[in-house]
Amino acid sequence: xxxxxxxxxxxxxxxxxxxxxxxxxxxxxxxxxxxxxxxxxxxxxxxxxxxxxxxxxxxxxxxxxxxxxxxxxxxxxxxxxxxxxxxxxxxxxxxxxxxxxxxxxxxxxxxxxxxxxxxxxxxxxxxxxxxxxxxxxxxxxxxxxxxxxxxxxxxxxxxxxxxxxxxxxxxxxxxxxxxxxxxxxxxxxxxxxxxxxxxxxxxxxxxxxxxxxxxxxxxxxxxxxxxxxxxxxxxxxxxxxxxxxxxxxxxxxxxxxxxxxxxxxxxxxxxxxxxxxxxxxxxxxxxxxxxxxxxxxxxxxxxxxxxxxxxxxxxxxxxxxxxxxxxxxxxxxxxxxxxxxxxxxxxxxxxxx
Amino acid sequence: xxxxxxxxxxxxxxxxxxxxxxxxxxxxxxxxxxxxxxxxxxxxxxxxxxxxxxxxxxxxxxxxxxxxxxxxxxxxxxxxxxxxxxxxxxxxxxxxxxxxxxxxxxxxxxxxxxxxxxxxxxxxxxxxxxxxxxxxxxxxxxxxxxxxxxxxxxxxxxxxxxxxxxxxxxxxxxxxxxxxxxxxxxxxxxxxxxxxxxxxxxxxxxxxxxxxxxxxxxxxxxxxxxxxxxxxxxxxxxxxxxxxxxxxxxxxxxxxxxxxxxxxxx
Numbered sequence: 020x021x022x023x024x025x026x027x028x029x030x031x032x033x034x035x036x037x038x039x040x041x042x043x044x045x046x047x048x049x050x051x052x053x054x055x056x057x058x059x060x061x062x063x064x065x066x067x068x069x070x071x072x073x074x075x076x077x078x079x080x081x082x083x084x085x086x087x088x089x090x091x092x093x094x095x096x097x098x099x100x101x102x103x104x105x106x107x108x109x110x111x112x113x114x115x116x117x118x119x120x121x122x123x124x125x126x127x128x129x130x131x132x133x134x135x136x137x138x139x140x141x142x143x144x145x146x147x148x149x150x151x152x153x154x155x156x157x158x159x160x161x162x163x164x165x166x167x168x169x170x171x172x173x174x175x176x177x178x179x180x181x182x183x184x185x186x187x188x189x190x191x192x193x194x195x196x197x198x199x200x201x202x203x204x205x206x207x208x209x210x211x212x213x214x215x216x217x218x219x220x221x222x223x224x225x226x227x228x229x230x231x232x233x234x235x236x237x238x239x240x241x242x243x244x245x246x247x248x249x250x251x252x253x254x255x256x257x258x259x260x261x262x263x264x265x266x267x268x269x270x271x272x273x274x275x276x277x278x279x280x281x282x283x284x285x286x287x288x289x290x291x292x293x294x295x296x297x298x299x300x301x302x303x304x305x306x307x308x309x310x311x312x313x314x315x316x317x318x319x320x321x322x323x324x325x326x327x328x329x330x331x332x333x334x335x336x337x338x339x340x341x342x343x344x345x346x347x348x349x350x351x352x353x354x355x356x357x358x359x360x361x362x363x364x365x366x367x368x369x370x371x372x
Numbered sequence: 373x374x375x376x377x378x379x380x381x382x383x384x385x386x387x388x389x390x391x392x393x394x395x396x397x398x399x400x401x402x403x404x405x406x407x408x409x410x411x412x413x414x415x416x417x418x419x420x421x422x423x424x425x426x427x428x429x430x431x432x433x434x435x436x437x438x439x440x441x442x443x444x445x446x447x448x449x450x451x452x453x454x455x456x457x458x459x460x461x462x463x464x465x466x467x468x469x470x471x472x473x474x475x476x477x478x479x480x481x482x483x484x485x486x487x488x489x490x491x492x493x494x495x496x497x498x499x500x501x502x503x504x505x506x507x508x509x510x511x512x513x514x515x516x517x518x519x520x521x522x523x524x525x526x527x528x529x530x531x532x533x534x535x536x537x538x539x540x541x542x543x544x545x546x547x548x549x550x551x552x553x554x555x556x557x558x559x560x561x562x563x564x565x566x567x568x569x570x571x572x573x574x575x576x577x578x579x580x581x582x583x584x585x586x587x588x589x590x591x592x593x594x595x596x597x598x599x600x601x602x603x604x605x606x607x608x609x610x611x612x613x614x615x616x617x618x619x620x621x622x623x624x625x626x627x628x629x630x631x632x633x634x635x636x637x638x
Binding site: 067070071072091092093095097098099100101102103105107108109118119121122123163166167170172176 | 536543545550554
């Protein structure tokens with residue numbers, strides 16, 4: 020077991036409309052820990068309690084074995100990236116990054132050297148003199164990360180770091196975050212409402228609802244064995260398989276999931292967990308080849324009428340898939356138990372963990 | 373739609389245009405008329421020692437009043453913008469009271485508190501500060517009536533800044549005060565500067581409260597009142613024009629400050 024970096028013990032806080040009744044959690048050293056939950060679950064409040072922006076009503080917080088419960092934020096050794104990044108609009112990229120060093124009374128020559136290094140590391144040197152209002156979302160995020168990291172924080176706290184970005188940039192920055200964590204090995208707490216983000220980035224994650232942590236564990240544990248209905252519905256991944264990567268050609272991998280081979284977009288080359296959301300699967304009676312990369316033939320084992328949607332259980336070899344289709348297409352296809360069906364989904368809809 | 377709104381000749385539009393035009397004339401005509409009547413006398417009015425002293429006194433006292441409201445008003449504005457506490461709505465409402473109270477009544481209220489033979493007045497008197505017929509009295513009256521402008525401008529400026537920006541500063545090692553100094557204040561600077569100019573301008577134009585507390589040394593509006601009372605309308609025209617022109621110049625400066633970003637912010 021790695022050493023504990025953040026320990027939260029029976030924390031409670033009421034603030035505005037949010038309330039955290041009683042939260043305990045541990046984040047191991049170097050761990051990428053994701054707190055995931057729907058809007059209004061108290062994720063940000065929990066993060067800001069760890070950061071020290073609120074005083075808890077009761078409970079204690081340790082960072083690297085120091086009780087910081089009574090410490091103001093500036094003495095906790097945290098790096099903090101809030102929602103929308105909150106760059107200082109009146110300072111350039113370089114000045115934003117330099118700010119923390121100034122606040123720590125670092126000498127100017129030392130500051131210049133550090134800033135240059137961090138800007139180069141984050142590939143921000145070319146935009147060092149730009150003002151935040153002229154930056155793209157990705158550049159803003161990198162600047163915010165650089166600004167937080169330059170003071171060499173003990174822990175990094177990220178509040179919805181990807182939600183302000185467009186989808187393409189989101190994917191790119193997801194990888195950046197992962198790479199950054201692998202290189203710097205800094206204990207990270209990342210708050211998000213996005214399950215996919217949690218799945219891809221987390222070493223471990225906590226699902227939170229109404230200020231209470233419902234389940235903590237590795238993504239595999241949480242997505243495979245959701246503790247209750249809420250977690251199951253919230254994570255929304257009923258199709259999870261142990262996968263073995265057969266080959267990887269320039270980021271498109273062929274993965275064996277128990278006798279069935281699927282194609283996925285990933286850089287991975289070893290064993291993995293593969294997830295497909297039930298609503299990303301198209302169900303048809305005839306095979307149709309198109310830009311869709313994965314078409315699997317299976318047998319309808321069971322279905323559940325959920326009103327306007329029907330949830331199908333389809334066996335493909337030994338793998339069992341769940342797919343969601345509309346009631347209308349269910350009736351149009353005249354499906355019944357035992358029908359042969361084709362499942363199709365894009366390679367990009369296959370999430371590799 | 374903006375374009376061609378006059379072409380749509382509905383009676384309502386035409387009536388609006390006429391009424392609006394009359395309103396504009398009502399505001400501008402007295403000002404233009406006064407300045408026009410006094411063009412040839414402006415120079416001699418400026419030459420008069422008394423007029424110059426009075427205008428200088430107004431500027432100087434208004435500057436001190438602005439400084440006073442800046443020192444005490446900006447922290448109040450910040451508190452109101454950032455924190456919730458019991459009784460906040462009452463405090464919030466009371467800030468505007470100086471605008472609503474008739475200004476001579478405000479002067480009398482101040483006199484009842486700071487005048488001679490009052491507890492506070494005697495206290496200040498013992499350290500050499502008297503408020504009746506002194507610069508201190510003028511500053512006190514000006515600060516009282518114009519404080520809402522400073523507080524509201526600063527409060528709006530602070531409210532426009534996302535508190536998360538301060539949180540980041542704190543996480544980077546800034547104390548409360550340093551975060552305010554390096555982040556919040558620079559971002560609110562334009563709003564606060566506007567507040568200072570408005571407070572200064574409002575202080576210069578104050579008459580009612582000032583004359584109750586201090587009829588001497590004479591500020592410009594008090595001097596004008598004296599000239600009008602002792603020498604009549606004709607003698608008052610030039611100094612009136614001078615005050616109007618001063619106000620217009622300050623107004624233009626305020627417009628420039630508020631309209632043109634000093635730095636691209638947000």
